[in-house]
Amino acid sequence: MKWFVLLLTVPMCFAHLNVYLSSAEVWRLLGLTAELFYVRDGQVNFYALNFVVPVPATIGELHFTWQSLTRRPLPYTLHVEVVNHSEAMHTPEFNISTEGFVPTEPQTWQVTLPCTHAVAAEVDITISLNVSTGSSSTALHFRRRKICLKDAPRPAVRVDSVPHAQTSADIFYAGAGCAGGALLIAAVAAAACRARARKLRRARSDEQDAHAFLPDSSCKSAASYTSYRRPTSLPAAAAEERARDLQQRIAELTIQRCRVRLRSVAMEGTFGRVYRGTYADEDAREQEVLVKTVAEHASQVQVSLLLQEGCMLYGLHHERVLSVLGVSIEDQTAPFLLYPWGASWRNLKQFLLACRGVTVGGAAGGAPPPPLTTQHVVRMALHALDGLLYLHSQHVLHKDIAARNCIVDENLRVMIADNALSRDLFPADYHCLGDNENRPIKWLALESLTKRMFSPAADVWALGVLLWELTTLAHQPYAEVDPFEVAAYLRDGYRLQQPANCPDELFAVMAYCWAMSPDDRPTLPQLQIFLRDFHTQLTRFV
Incomplete structure (x- = not known):
């Protein structure tokens, strides 16, 4: 005893x-x-x-x-x-x-x-x-x-009497x-x-940190969902090359804080802030940048998530992908993540909401954008598809393809971005189902939602939801469905409804992306061929 x-x-x-x-x-x-x-x-x-x-x-x-x-x-x-x-x-x-x-x-x-x-x-x-x-x-x-x-x-024959x-x-x-x-x-x-017993004593302090970050009270861990993950079939050499230590990435990206100047707040959440500003290089040449950071009350977990998710696209270079430009870390201050930014660039979800006259807190003011035509929508979808094709060619699964994680310029050119701070800036798009994971439930493929299985086909599903967002000007998917019921809703064969003024051919593409079996969904090259052909047909009538 x-x-x-x-x-x-x-x-x-x-x-x-x-x-x-x-x-x-x-x-x-x-x-x-x-x-x-x-x-x-x-x-x-x-x-x-x-x-x-x-x-x-x-x-x-x-x-x-x-x-x-x-x-x-x-x-x-x-x-x-x-x-x-x-x-x-x-x-x-x-x-x-x-x-x-x-x-x-x-x-x-x-x-x-x-x-x-x-x-x-x-x-x-x-x-x-x-x-x-x-x-x-x-x-x-x-x-x-x-x-x-x-x-x-x-011995050829075992003799039990001789152990x-x-x-x-x-x-x-x-x-x-x-x-x-x-x-x-x-x-x-x-x-x-x-x-x-020890965990119960810690529950209150854990919830205080998590509630500033997660919308559902049942979420007690603010560090349970990663937006990017390599496919399980990733070649070993490519996996080792892409799996460099986060600290090494930050060291390569580190820039001096004194070279960064913040001008105005572009977006703000509970603990995250996005600023417009400028960055001066060693030759004193200034460029427009977007700066993502966290507030003073953000926890260390939230700081780590900002760095981890913001650096996941580091080293990727493509005209349809927005990769981090630099990181500024100084003692006793919140880290800065810098992204190249154009004067006319906007968050795609905010842009779509502005197209239907919805005012978004923290968004830039001004006159609403001109109406989007089907031709515009298809071209923007093709831009996002090109960016996703590049990510998959680099063995990167996005796992959070959505309008909130894209940007658009005045010429309606779309780029895919990471999802750093997205849970804080767009809390209505993420839900916790009591499994300690704050996830984009209504954008996830059925197998990702129920079995945590992610593949290029799961990104294709989310791309179909993004296309639905483009045609509805950022309406909320499955707005009438409780997040806890989404899995059963999809399993029973229900899907998003055809938006008003959406051509049957375009909605057929969306429905094709939401096939129950991942093997039945189209590949990105197949989608690219169809959307290009459909865009060509549309231009003939203009």
Whole structure:
């Protein structure tokens, strides 16, 4: 009993991910039917980390499952060390990179433990995982004891009356593993009770940070949705090239704050602000810029999201993509994200609302734009499609294609932008369904909404909703449908209605984008061919 009380006094730390062994892995190692969490909902369980798990001679690899609980993948480094008897084991190897990002969806990775079979020994192994969460890092050390056996000829017929030394060792360590595992599971259960009480005490402070950022009170994490994610089929070389550390990107983009001059507020939310201003380069040449930043009361999570989402298009160069120009970070001040900006450029959603006479807070005044024709709409859709085609060619999924994340100039040329601050500036477009994710529910494909599956076909679905926004001048999709009912609504076959004055041919394109199966949706090149042909037909009647 004294030992059990001592376990409960071990402190627990807070991280931003889950790391655990699946029930299949626990059964394989310990013979128990349970999941074993090293980090559950951000709580680090030192009871589990301090337990040395025996690995029988018959098992040559280990499996771990992890998931980032933030809106962005978390940077990590992996290292494995053979503590003793290195002559009994070759260098262990991972099936993932030793540096990269913890994904936002559950992922299982593997480390192989190759015995040399030159000597028989018990090899102590330490697998170290270091995860960065912005201002701090979490170090996890998984300890294993691998049984390596020396190769020996096996008898053709097993004689039960003469026990084999190898089999006895295996049985001993399997029994020890089961006993230790049973104690470990009991300790984990007790730790979970303590962690739950600790989390309840933190709930009020967490909600205060989240409510300034999320519109739904059930959202308690402001870091759970990332707008950009590479396809799972991304080639390894391209993935490594695109997965550079955020700090390195910021270092490459850093500019001096004294060169930035703010002129006026373009948009403002609860914690985010967008300014128009100028930036003077080293030759004192000034250019118009748009500056995204956060207010003084913004939390560190919101600051990290601004930097992460704002830098995701860094290094991409295309006439239909608006990429970040520079980042200014100084001590004790909010970071500035600078974007190249034209005098006539506007947020596309604000522009569409102005086209139907709706005044938007923080938007520039002036006379309403001229009416949009179907020809204008199709040409603007083609511009957005060209930008999305380029992103996909660079193995980037946008995951938040919408009018609010595009800009337009006086000649109705459209560019795709990132979604930094969009949740704050357009809160009505994002909803939390009690799953700690503030997402653009009414723009998501059905499989993205229900299964967290994203692909180029999911971006095609959202592009269809953007086309619907263009034809309706930024009306709210599914305005009559509760966000909690959208998934069932789509599953039952219902879709957005055909807008007034929308040609049947154009609405057919939208409906094609919203096919239930991703395989039934058109590809971007197919959409491009159809829209170009349709635009050509329209010009013949003008």
